[in-house]
Amino acid sequence: MKVGIKLLLGAIIASSVSFAALAKEQITVFAAASLTNAMTDIGKQFDQTHDTETRFSFASSSTLARQIAQGAPAEMFLSANQKWMDYLQEQQVIDTASRYTLLHNALVMIAPKSRPLPSVVVDSKLDLATVIGDSRMAVGDPDHVPAGRYAKQALENLGLWSAAEPLLARANNVRAALALVERGEASLGIVYATDALVSTQVKTVAEFPATSHKPIAYPVALTSAQPTAATKALYDYLKTDEAKAIFIKYGFKVQ
Template identity: 50%
Template sequence: MTTGSSTVARAGVAAFALSLMQLAPTMAGADEVTVFAAASLTNAMAEIEERFEAETGHDLTVSLAGSSALARQIQQGAPADIFISANPGWMDELENGGLLEPDSRFDLLNNSIVLIAHGTDAAPVEIGPETDLAGLLGDGRLAMALVDAVPAGIYGKASLESLGLWEDVEPQVAQADNVRAALAFVATGEAPFGIVYATDAAADDNVTIVGTFPADSHPPIIYPAADLANRDSEAENAFVDYLRGPVARAAFERQGFIVLDQ
């Protein structure tokens, strides 16, 4: 090898070493964050996951299911770092059990519940105490998330009870494990109608929103978020900050959520 070639080779090695040194802090600081999030956040969390990983170098693992199932998994020791629930009740239960980092809880989002129908040309329904929902169903079923456990089902049942409609339709309710499963029942035609969040309905072209349940017929639909008490890392703190930031806000708003001022 000539002297010139040796010089070039040494320069190349030096440049490679320098690049590794520059990357080392980022590589050393990379960490994994596991987020348990309500199934109704599926679309927004997919976008947030991709953007957060690209911008921070951290790995984000998102587990989506009904809030009740996720909360029970956390109680049983599941290795989650962040929890985003579709209602305050399950977050209350974890907080009362000492499973949240103190002062880390905040209200993130607001939503609404709607009546959906299969197809794209269903007629609108005016929802109120005089609505003949049972007659509208005929021999069909009303798809809902688990009415005593999953927030979307809890809100839906509360609204139907408030409007005096629950007793008539209860025998026709087909309960699903989570709100996305209830949405799928209607989207595939297994049930002619269902009750889901407005944001879920907007995510599927095979259903039509035919009516919105009055906001005063059910408790406010609030999504609280919190850092869980099992560990504390820079990556967790970075993700919580990201949830409060403009990129996440835009992702949530694109799916129809109302982002609450924090």
């Protein structure tokens, strides 16, 4: 009899826990790959003080924007450039009034820590072929990845694009480019300063002049003109000092 009661109580407790988990309001956020660490931490911190479960999809901004345009159930979008937010605004799938430039970043050149390469001066005199050696330079694909577009702009403005283009290892997003350098499959890479900061396996050998490319801006927007209270709360939370502290920790420049 006692065993039966214990089993019944156990089932009640288990179902209560399960119901509580189901009762949490879920928020789905699509965010650029370079925001993985910062937004994961912010989501956890937000969920601790709200009855929510924040879920993320991290990828290239172009991939995410196309998915949202095709009906993916994102409630908020954070892009690594203005272009893909412009695209969604043209498609009329974001709340234009909620669009806000949240963060800025910088563009850097990285190399594996194990490679004995001193700091590099990135200017029109740089001999990229010699610095890259018998390898490749990893970048987000300039055809669709924001980090790659910024890299192409910088290299073009410095007169280095024609030398660099045949030596590129094109990755699906900036974190994939970072991984190529971490594994030593590319001797150089161009990523955001924040990506270099979170890796223990690469070193920054140069920072591109800010004037060599368009400002690296991260806009955020809600994908519905009538967001849930939880989604609106998270959107507002991104502008708080608590969230800004996390962004700063990971190297972003906040508004």
